[in-house]
Amino acid sequence: xxxxxxxxxxxxxxxxxxxxxxxxxxxxxxxxxxxxxxxxxxxxxxxxxxxxxxxxxxxxxxxxxxxxxxxxxxxxxxxxxxxxxxxxxxxxxxxxxxxxxxxxxxxxxxxxxxxxxxxxxxxxxxxxxxxxxxxxxxxxxxxxxxxxxxxxxxxxxxxxxxxxxxxxxxxxxxxxxxxxxxxxxxxxxxxxxxxxxxxxxxxxxxxxxxxxxxxxxxxxxxxxxxxxxxxxxxxxxxxxxxxxxxxxxxxxxxxxxxxxxxxxxxxxxxxxxxxxxxxxxxxxxxxxxxxxxxxxxxxxxxxxxxxxxxxxxxxxxxxxxxx
Numbered sequence: 001x002x003x004x005x006x007x008x009x010x011x012x013x014x015x016x017x018x019x020x021x022x023x024x025x026x027x028x029x030x031x032x033x034x035x036x037x038x039x040x041x042x043x044x045x046x047x048x049x050x051x052x053x054x055x056x057x058x059x060x061x062x063x064x065x066x067x068x069x070x071x072x073x074x075x076x077x078x079x080x081x082x083x084x085x086x087x088x089x090x091x092x093x094x095x096x097x098x099x100x101x102x103x104x105x106x107x108x109x110x111x112x113x114x115x116x117x118x119x120x121x122x123x124x125x126x127x128x129x130x131x132x133x134x135x136x137x138x139x140x141x142x143x144x145x146x147x148x149x150x151x152x153x154x155x156x157x158x159x160x161x162x163x164x165x166x167x168x169x170x171x172x173x174x175x176x177x178x179x180x181x182x183x184x185x186x187x188x189x190x191x192x193x194x195x196x197x198x199x200x201x202x203x204x205x206x207x208x209x210x211x212x213x214x215x216x217x218x219x220x221x222x223x224x225x226x227x228x229x230x231x232x233x234x235x236x237x238x239x240x241x242x243x244x245x246x247x248x249x250x251x252x253x254x255x256x257x258x259x260x261x262x263x264x265x266x267x268x269x270x271x272x273x274x275x276x277x278x279x280x281x282x283x284x285x286x287x288x289x290x291x292x293x294x295x296x297x298x299x300x301x302x303x304x305x306x307x308x309x310x311x312x313x314x315x316x317x318x319x320x321x322x323x
Contacts (some may be wrong), residue, residue, distance in 0.1 A: 064095020220244020
């Protein structure tokens with residue numbers, strides 16, 4: 001089969017090698033999936049650079065934490081699925097390939113009305129938004145949520161989830177064109193940060209009170225100013241600094257405000273059964289109540305170009321691979 005492998009870490013996407021490798025065999029409790037679509041994530045960029053969860057002695061590896069397709073082969077003891085079933089898998093590796101393995105606990109069925117690309121785009125972004133807003137954010141109906149980076153995959157998901165739960169949403173992005181799309185997805189207020197100071201706009205919109213929750217994923221100065229946007233009792237949770245540093249540990253704040261870091265990988269390690277909540281989001285997609293927000297799709301052979309595109313600031317929503 002064809003796959004993308006990393007034999008050595010590197011800042012450049014040139015370390016991604018498109019090559020022929022053996023089709024893996026499923027072990028007990030695993031399924032082999034014929035991949036139709038795989039999703040790119042910023043964690044993939046960290047993996048390529050050697051800063052995300054993989055040691056050099058584990059190389060070579062096939063990146064790709066989420067993908068969708070059909071079950072091609074069953075490992076011993078697997079009774080939940082049959083060959084030919086449409087599924088979405090969410091292991092930590094393997095998705096940049098024509099075939100990939102996943103444990104049964106990392107697989108969910110894909111309902112009618114949901115494409116493989118839509119399903120593959122969901123786990124990381126939608127579950128990060130879903131559980132981050134539910135746990136660290138403790139978002140309630142009627143509260144104000146500020147999303148820094150609304151046009152990212154997580155941002156697109158968070159807007160719709162927050163509106164589904166009855167919250168009010170302010171989303172930032174880098175152009176009016178993107179802001180217009182965010183309003184179409186349900187954002188109550190958008191801020192074009194290329195033209196406006198988001199902090200001043202947030203305080204104006206909220207009558208100088210601030211917001212109840214901030215979902216922050218930019219880092220650096222944006223993180224620091226986002227802390228200033230919190231109302232008393234407000235919660236900021238960060239999912240990583242895509243373009244700037246983050247304080248470690250998060251700072252201690254006043255007036256009941258709280259800052260935390262959230263990782264969907266760490267969350268599901270402690271609560272693996274919660275992966276099943278993806279079914280609720282898949283159902284919303286099937287009912288056309290949730291727009292997955294797929295931006296641009298590249299063929300597997302052009303994964304280098306796909307990662308380079310993701311690493312920039314031009315994309316909207318999820319960047320995908322077709323296999």
